[in-house]
Amino acid sequence: MKIYDTNAGEWTSMEIDNSLKIDRRHGHTAVLTSDGNIIVYGGGKGELHIxxxxxxxxxxxxxxxxxxxxxxxxxxxxxxxxxxxxxAYEGQR
Structure with a gap:
């Protein structure tokens, strides 16, 4: 996986465990947490938004x-x- 560092302005490579099947999607949200993780929610696939x-x-x-x-x-x-x-956003209710 390629990762872009916006502070340094450069790309680096990172190993990723691909053992979990993740569908390609559109219309989803992704939130970067304060500990550096990324939460992804929702989304559809294909023209019918399955x-x-x-x-x-x-x-x-x-x-x-x-x-x-x-x-x-x-x-x-x-x-x-x-x-x-x-x-979506990461925050307190």
Missing amino acids: TAYPQLFVLKKYRKSYKWVIPTVRTTSYSAPKLIYHS
């Missing part, structure tokens, strides 16, 4: 590699937002 799977996953940043993981989500009283063309 739901892409998994619907929620995280790119975990380790010292010399990255790994895709599916987090365990506890049930809340909130209903999930629509899965395509939505917005």
Whole structure:
């Protein structure tokens, strides 16, 4: 995987564990967390906007590699937002 460092203005290579099947998608959100992980939610695939799977996953940043993981989500009283063309942010409610 190629990673662009916006501060240094250069590309570097990083190993990534591709053992988890992640559908290509569009219309999703991705949020960079304060600890350097990336949370991806929703999105569709193809012209018919079929739901892409998994619907929620995280790119975990380790010292010399990255790994895709599916987090365990506890049930809340909130209903999930629509899965395509939505917005997101990392913050407190």
